[in-house]
Amino acid sequence: MTTAFAANPHTHASTSVARAMQLVMLALVPATLLGLYQFGWPAIILFAITVLGALLWEALGLKLAGKAVRPGLLDGSALLTGWLLAMTLPPWAPWWVGLLGAFLAIIVGKQIFGGLGQNLFNPAMVARIALLIALPLEMTSFVAPAPLFSPGAPGFIDGLGIAFGHSSDIAISTYDAMSGASVLDEVRTGLGQGQSLDTILPGVFDPLAALWGGVAGSLGETSALLLLLGGLFLLQQRVIRWEIPLAVLASIGLLAGLMHLIDAGRYPGPLFHWLQGATLLCAFFIATDPVTSPVSRSGQLLFGAGCGVLIYVIRTWGGYPEGVGFAVLLMNACAPLIDHYLKPRIYGRDRRGQPLQVTPTRVATAKARVSTSPRGSQP
Amino acid sequence: MRLFRIRGGVHPQDRKSLSAERPIEPLPLPQLLHIPLQQHIGAAANPIVERRQQVAKGELIARAQGPVSAPIHAPTSGRIAGIGLYPANHPSGLSVRTISLQPDGEDRWAAGSEELVGVADPFALEPEEIAKRVAAAGVVGMGGATFPAAVKLNLRNRYDLHTLVINGAECEPYLTCDDRLMREQAAAIVDGARIMAHALGVERIIIAIEKNKPQAQQAMLSAASSHDRGQAGDQIGGKIDGRPGERAKIEIVGLPMHYPMGSEKHLVQTLTGLETPARGLTADIGVVVHNPATAFAVHQALREGRPLIDRVVTITGGAIKEPRNLRVLIGTRIETLLEASSGFAEAPARLVSGGPMMGQVIPSARAPVIKGTNGILALTEAETRTREPAACIRCGKCVEVCPCGLVPLDMAAFVRAGQPKGAVDRGLLDCISCGCCAYVCPAHLPLVQYFAHAKGAMAERDRIKQKQTETKRLAEQRTARMEAIKQAKRAAMAKRKQADKAKSAASNPSPAD
Numbered sequence: 001m002t003t004a005f006a007a008n009p010h011t012h013a014s015t016s017v018a019r020a021m022q023l024v025m026l027a028l029v030p031a032t033l034l035g036l037y038q039f040g041w042p043a044i045i046l047f048a049i050t051v052l053g054a055l056l057w058e059a060l061g062l063k064l065a066g067k068a069v070r071p072g073l074l075d076g077s078a079l080l081t082g083w084l085l086a087m088t089l090p091p092w093a094p095w096w097v098g099l100l101g102a103f104l105a106i107i108v109g110k111q112i113f114g115g116l117g118q119n120l121f122n123p124a125m126v127a128r129i130a131l132l133i134a135l136p137l138e139m140t141s142f143v144a145p146a147p148l149f150s151p152g153a154p155g156f157i158d159g160l161g162i163a164f165g166h167s168s169d170i171a172i173s174t175y176d177a178m179s180g181a182s183v184l185d186e187v188r189t190g191l192g193q194g195q196s197l198d199t200i201l202p203g204v205f206d207p208l209a210a211l212w213g214g215v216a217g218s219l220g221e222t223s224a225l226l227l228l229l230g231g232l233f234l235l236q237q238r239v240i241r242w243e244i245p246l247a248v249l250a251s252i253g254l255l256a257g258l259m260h261l262i263d264a265g266r267y268p269g270p271l272f273h274w275l276q277g278a279t280l281l282c283a284f285f286i287a288t289d290p291v292t293s294p295v296s297r298s299g300q301l302l303f304g305a306g307c308g309v310l311i312y313v314i315r316t317w318g319g320y321p322e323g324v325g326f327a328v329l330l331m332n333a334c335a336p337l338i339d340h341y342l343k344p345r346i347y348g349r350d351r352r353g354q355p356l357q358v359t360p361t362r363v364a365t366a367k368a369r370v371s372t373s374p375r376g377s378q379p
Numbered sequence: 380m381r382l383f384r385i386r387g388g389v390h391p392q393d394r395k396s397l398s399a400e401r402p403i404e405p406l407p408l409p410q411l412l413h414i415p416l417q418q419h420i421g422a423a424a425n426p427i428v429e430r431r432q433q434v435a436k437g438e439l440i441a442r443a444q445g446p447v448s449a450p451i452h453a454p455t456s457g458r459i460a461g462i463g464l465y466p467a468n469h470p471s472g473l474s475v476r477t478i479s480l481q482p483d484g485e486d487r488w489a490a491g492s493e494e495l496v497g498v499a500d501p502f503a504l505e506p507e508e509i510a511k512r513v514a515a516a517g518v519v520g521m522g523g524a525t526f527p528a529a530v531k532l533n534l535r536n537r538y539d540l541h542t543l544v545i546n547g548a549e550c551e552p553y554l555t556c557d558d559r560l561m562r563e564q565a566a567a568i569v570d571g572a573r574i575m576a577h578a579l580g581v582e583r584i585i586i587a588i589e590k591n592k593p594q595a596q597q598a599m600l601s602a603a604s605s606h607d608r609g610q611a612g613d614q615i616g617g618k619i620d621g622r623p624g625e626r627a628k629i630e631i632v633g634l635p636m637h638y639p640m641g642s643e644k645h646l647v648q649t650l651t652g653l654e655t656p657a658r659g660l661t662a663d664i665g666v667v668v669h670n671p672a673t674a675f676a677v678h679q680a681l682r683e684g685r686p687l688i689d690r691v692v693t694i695t696g697g698a699i700k701e702p703r704n705l706r707v708l709i710g711t712r713i714e715t716l717l718e719a720s721s722g723f724a725e726a727p728a729r730l731v732s733g734g735p736m737m738g739q740v741i742p743s744a745r746a747p748v749i750k751g752t753n754g755i756l757a758l759t760e761a762e763t764r765t766r767e768p769a770a771c772i773r774c775g776k777c778v779e780v781c782p783c784g785l786v787p788l789d790m791a792a793f794v795r796a797g798q799p800k801g802a803v804d805r806g807l808l809d810c811i812s813c814g815c816c817a818y819v820c821p822a823h824l825p826l827v828q829y830f831a832h833a834k835g836a837m838a839e840r841d842r843i844k845q846k847q848t849e850t851k852r853l854a855e856q857r858t859a860r861m862e863a864i865k866q867a868k869r870a871a872m873a874k875r876k877q878a879d880k881a882k883s884a885a886s887n888p889s890p891a892d
Binding site: 006007008009010011012013014015016017018019020071075077115116117118241290291293294295296297300339343344345346347348349353355356357358360 | 386389391392470539552644645654655656657658659663664729731733735736737738739740756758762763764765766767769770771772773774775776778779781782783784785786788789806809812814817818819821822823825827828831
């Protein structure tokens with residue numbers, strides 16, 4: 001029998017950090033599998049490189065920090081970071097983009113801050129934005145879906161060729177034939193050329209395709225439906241709470257709806273913004289990162305709303321087509337401030353921390369309530 | 380009755396079925412009793428017996444010392460085997476001054492002292508007299524807090540009271556002692572509650588019970604109804620021309636299952652919607668809360684003149700072969716209770732006094748049952764679900780469940796950084812140690828342990844500061860005293876000089892004369 005000192009409680013809800021990470025990854029599986037299927041061997045290889053790279057850098061980071069490597073790797077956080085980053089990369093990006101991204105995420109985004117729980121910014125978004133700024137060409141070269149084993153899709157060898165440098169002629173020609181911009185890009189370009197949405201959208205935006213995932217885009221972001229299902233699963237499992245996703249989606253939806261009402265020719269409606277780009281991935285999987293989001297309910301609502309507004313603003317008026325990464329990083333920076341100002345009220349104290357006043361009126365109210373309530377009650 | 384929602388809280392598995400159907404059984408007289416002098420908050424009681432002295436059951440053996448102390452009585456007749464240090468029922472593992480009593484097996488009652496004789500009609504007594512008798516019987520809060528009950532019965536002088544709440548929530552998992560007592564002693568509990576209402580001068584009693592105890596609710600309901608003198612409808616109680624307490628209206632309220640519903644301030648808020656101010660008492664908003672076992676003890680003290688010498692204890696947990704509810708003499712070793720429950724089904728990972736959420740680890744099974752011991756849990760490894768702590772990922776679950784509106788992860792960060800003051804600034808002293816935060820923490824951080832440590836550190840700091848101030852004050856006083864003595868000496872010297880001068884002047888007349 002162990003009689004060593006152990007404080008209460010003596011039982012536990014039997015959750016763990018690793019379990020939370022596992023559930024998030026489980027929720028990502030459907031969208032990931034679809035992405036890997038659609039974009040074929042080059043995407044599978046990139047995914048593997050990014051995820052393994054994240055684990056490698058994590059192990060190195062832990063070792064350099066003098067921490068135990070095994071438990072650090074087993075908590076699943078590095079694996080999840082690599083996974084999320086891979087989801088946001090162009091599916092046919094070369095191997096070194098994945099490895100560099102993993103380095104930026106794990107070492108720069110996380111280990112430098114002190115490891116799990118200490119980082120101010122979402123590691124995957126740090127990597128994505130750093131890559132976007134440093135490698136604008138590689139990071140915006142998307143391909144149209146070419147499902148595994150379909151005619152014209154690169155085989156395993158071609159996939160290696162694409163991932164590890166354009167050594168194969170087939171790969172190059174396939175790549176060139178299939179490469180293009182994402183829908184967000186096309187809309188931005190079209191609007192820049194003075195075209196109206198009425199003429200741009202029909203050619204590029206198919207709500208149904210965006211819903212199930214048959215569009216060009218980042219590896220794991222194309223299927224809105226599967227991401228939504230994953231998100232609902234996380235809500236049901238209580239891994240995440242509803243405040244952040246709802247605030248993100250509501251604020252984007254409200255802004256988009258409002259602007260669409262003002263000028264339907266320039267501003268796509270809510271559906272477009274919900275289904276395109278990384279909106280849903282952000283709402284359920286990225287903005288909800290516990291480490292970099294506020295802890296109180298009200299704080300989370302504000303944080304989510306801030307993300308939504310920034311995503312819309314950056315997409316619509318900013319210099320980059322994609323707003324999620326910037327929006328999340330900016331709101332990450334605000335999270336400590338939000339936490340500072342939106343603390344819950346302490347029991348028995350007012351918002352400023354002073355003990356509540358007992359006024360005779362309050363007691364009288366209680367007394368009155370007590371004496372007027374129906375007498376007796378059945379269990 | 381309309382109930383109000385409280386924030387936070389958790390829903391642990393209640394595991395009450397292990398022992399809920401075990402009626403209260405008396406435990407045979409043990410070989411030796413160890414009765415600590417510290418069984419209440421406040422100063423330890425002062426022993427008034429000597430080694431080898433023969434005592435009778437119910438005889439006073441230690442007197443209360445100070446305002447929040449309680450006297451201690453012999454749980455049975457026998458010989459005082461010694462007064463000395465004995466392992467306490469406390470996780471520190473430290474020993475406390477304890478009276479050891481060797482029962483003689485006769486279980487012979489003492490002839491009651493004047494204060495400890497049953498009264499036929501407690502409602503004829505003055506409120507002060509009731510409180511005095513409750514104090515004399517050594518009754519303390521039996522929900523575990525061990526606050527002397529009489530102190531709470533005297534609150535009418537300082538507060539505008541309107542309601543007595545009997546806290547039958549028993550929201551801790553596993554524990555069933557209050558449940559059993561309410562089922563088996565409903566009439567006595569109702570009587571005790573009425574006597575307390577009389578002492579408090581309130582005419583409303585709410586008996587609040589979590590909904591997982593329907594039989595207890597039913598028993599209390601019928602006990603309360605049997606006092607009813609034909610009022611209309613679903614009204615319970617209320618002899619129109621009775622005396623306060625006697626005519627008190629009793630309501631039985633089913634509470635939602637929600638830990639920590641039994642926390643006094645949260646219970647009162649659930650029932651009245653009113654929040655007790657920080658650092659205040661529920662009496663600030665007119666409510667006094669007592670445990671059913673306390674009400675039972677008050678009934679026994681007033682009606683029978685019986686001091687608090689035993690209590691009901693639940694012995695349960697996955698490692699216990701046959702969970703039980705036992706009526707146990709104060710001072711019985713915990714190992715005796717474990718033996719009475721047929722021992723262990725498997726080796727327990729942890730022995731706990733109290734419930735799994737707020738209970739304390741028992742360092743030694745030789746430690747005795749005291750007045751506040753409501754349960755002994757022998758938990759298996761699977762039940763405790765302990766794990767190595769991981770890094771905090773700021774998930775905010777602790778914030779979500781904290782019933783006090785605190786941010787435990789922030790407070791923990793300050794404690795870990797060695798800055799207990801920072802934790803205090805963030806509300807550490809408003810923490811009720813309910814354990815909800817640590818219960819849900821996915822990183823398995825021992826949050827309550829951090830907070831206990833910080834509270835201890837702050838108390839120590841205060842003590843040192845107080846000591847320094849006191850030393851300084853004494854030093855200053857000493858300096859002042861020395862100065863005064865010096866002054867006095869100087870004055871005396873000057874006086875003497877003057878006198879000498881005068882004398883010499885007198886003896887040597889000046890040439891001018």
